[in-house]
Amino acid sequence: MLAVEGKTVGEVPTRTQGKLTMVSIGTMGRLLNLSMTHKDDTLIVSQGRSKLQIVHKAAAVWLDVQLMPMAAPAILDNNQWWVESQSALNILQGLLQNSGSSSQLSWLGSSLDGCSSSRQGERGKTEMSSSSTSVPITSQQLQRGAQSQVEEVPSLSMIDLSPSTPCVLQAVRWGQYDEKMRVVFDYEGTVSPEILEKGNTVFVSFTTSEIATAQLVSPCPKEITVNVETTKDSCKISLESQMGGSQKTFALSAPPRLVVDFYRSSKKASSPVNEIPQAQDKPQKVIAEQLPLPPITGEKTGSLGKKLVVIDPGHGGKDPGAMANGLREKDLNLQFALCLAERIKKLGFNVRLTRENDVYLKLRERTDLANQWQADMFISVHANALPKGRHASGTEIYIMALPTDKDAMELALIENRELTGENGSESAAQVDQKTKMLLNILGNMQQNAKISESTDVAEYLFNAGKKQGLNMRRVAQAPFFVLRGASMPAVLIETGFLTEKSEAKRLASSSFQQQFADAIARGVAAYLKGR
Template sequence: MLQRQVCKKFIFIFIFLITALVFISDSAMSSTGWNLALNGRVLGDVPIKEQGRLTMVSIGTMVRLLQLDLEQKEDTLLIYYKNNKLQLVHKATAVWLNVQLLPTASAPVLENGHWWLDSRSAMKILQSLYQAAGDKSTLSWMGASDIPVVIEELQPLQEEIKPAIQQPVQQPTCELKSLRWGRYEEKIRVVFDYLGVAEPKAKEVDTSVSIVFSGSSLSQNDLSSPYPQDVSVKMNTLNGKYIVSLHSVQGGKMNIFTLPNPTRLVVDIFPEKQKEILEITAPGGNIPESQNVSVPQRVAVPPQKKSKKPLIVVDPGHGGKDPGAVSNGLREKNLNLQFSKLLAESIKKRGFDVRLTRSTDIYLKLRERTELANNWEADMFISIHANALPKGRHATGTEIYIMALPTDKDAMQLALIENRELTGDNGSESSAQVDKKTKMLLNILGNMQQNAKISDSTDVAEYLFKAGKNNRLNMRRVAQAPFFVLRGASMPAVLIETGFITERSEAKKLASTSFQRQFAEAIAQGVEAYFNGGR
């Protein structure tokens, strides 16, 4: 009898515990979000979901709670506040704030009508939007939106978020690791390799430049100049900062910029006196005529100062073993060369210096094209291509691209197609591997050196587009996509898709010499307008 009573009590307790656990579990599951606050005032509930180690939030809900303007165009989300714009692209690990790119910890994802982004990145980009508009309001998370049990469960995550939003952020580091020197035909190049999330600050005064780092393990001997008759170096410390100063003994201008992968700051010094003859890559655009040569040759040239005229480098896309798009009896590589030669001729008539990356049917790797432009110290880079669409799809018109986040799905697809030329570099990479590289390139777009050129490249694209319109060309749009051929250009760079080779009527027009000349004249007018009115 006693055993039965004990058994009944045990069963009752067991059922009670199971019921309590189910109740708690159901209550916990009922919470679907965090409270978003503006200046400490809770605005409402934002849906969340876990994705690995990240907590993803509905950024669309955040925008609606903040009463910002919102617009969705296919795979792109646009957020507006006081004439400032944020642009998110599905699965692109950076966002566009006006003309600046902001890297994110994860890619925004569009699922079932919701745009999801990790909580830190969502907070960072929206706070940046407010700052861009001159609004000093503060955004923050104020805990979960449901019962206390859930708040306790979310507390560890909340503690991770608070320091990034509310507490003072430690000063970012920028530690100098090494110093490298190089001498070229007209300049001396000094490369500062550094580690850290911040960029070194550089201040130029006359013929000297001072660069500030947060620290360094280098000594004065490590910094000694191999060309003391041209460049002197000094090192000082001030308030815990490490300052390296370069002085051009011979006078002349300096060019200072940063480069990624690895992060480094570059100072080009142009002494006024002439230097000895050195080898440079493919000077004067004299690329060998032989089709068997796959890369530009290195030849010696007499020293010469760069012309005061702006130098425009025109790049005929594809070539040699890479025909580009083939349709309607035409090969893209041939069309690109025809358009480029006429464009170079039209630009030269307007008093500019012009060079072609290739003047014959030879193959150049994508990276070699901008390397040539950089070596020639070009002021503008224009890559000429012809567009293509898969069977069943139709479009006409000229498109102008800058290297940035893709404007839409079509822009991304075009970049994937153009970048597959990389498979020809050594034959070892598949299209899938190259596609992965293209998507990884989206991460690179957040670096400062590229940001500095995005605004200039956008201006160039707009001038060319307007000139095309004025000359009654069918100008389709200005857009953005991650093209490898534009990566690394140290000058404003655009890629022009002259028209759709897959469209029968347009292919016939592209092959017409009269249209090619009309096109060349229009783009040349845009180049001239940019340098005369855009600077």
């Protein structure tokens, strides 16, 4: 039963999801007299001026402009929204507090009373704390939470190895750090896979696998060797370490995943990488001198202490981007980027472009360059497009986060399909699956260290555009691969819609490009001068 200040207000339907108890968030909203709107794959719950956005299959929600984690992804099933029981209390409590209410929510007189908190306690610091209701958390707290999630975990002896429920391997992720290599197995099932450690080798067995054997190749075969045996009823993986150190294996839940850490015998210097998204993504060593680099005025660490802005003209080379009304997106992106770079330099900042001519860069190379140059801001420039029969106009600014709505998610899917050109063996469907995996990573709080700063940048640029009379459509969020991995505030600008004839003509106009660049540059300066 749902209670407010200890008094029951009504019964809430429940269902089980593995070991978790899910509750009807819609019923809770009605019992609390909250306003609710269901649009596509998003449920918006509001009270006064505060708004909660719940996205289907995302393990985090937006509360106004801040992100809150949940113990499991939200589920939309037959027009009914289901959220893990303790998480439901947390996010609705946060909404009430943001709207000025001090009422405390709790579960009383049912199996929900205390059941989720006990599970949360088992995870300790690896997931949300259930000792008290939560409020929106800051980006710094998100970063600390992500770190504790992968460091303070149950020991191997706590892992349930019972094979009573099928264990289906969904994805493999790799991470490289100074002192270790990390392998993360994402899987579905109510129990962990079978694990055996023998010498410097770890054996992991799944009931079956939904990924190709080729995707299990080690990105660093000189350090970790991978062997795979698959049959109709099993997928057995062995990981052999050549690193000379020990290894540690542990499980995490919500969503279920198995983590294997292989430690080096000595702390040799190696380039720390937050996370390599997929085993089939071969590690890329990006060398700045091999790419087209424009001149840069001064040095970031010089006496002038100038801030550095990296501008990324989207697409290029073999990838033309969107094409409509006689225009190619890659050409427009470069024109806008060059104008913007010139304007920002005139305002006293350093600028570098990821490309200054018609060359092809992989998505990851773009933010790799920004990180290598220690940029203070990353701006990726694009042009929008809609399918036949749909119309829209104006500039949109995106940050990499959970999607605002279905249109934002569709745009991310389209932009991310550039990945099909990076690996000929990958289809658009496989890339779309990568995008959905990225969405899940975002929900797990592992890519949000700069989300607050990126939101601020987007707002500064949006407001600057409005002041200069530009048609600024909206600030939104979606899982864009080109923004993933940026260690600085990062945004993606869709300058306008190529599929709108009148707007396409305007986008190709030199005078409009100058007006646009001037407005955005003013927003960049306003943000950086305040830092």
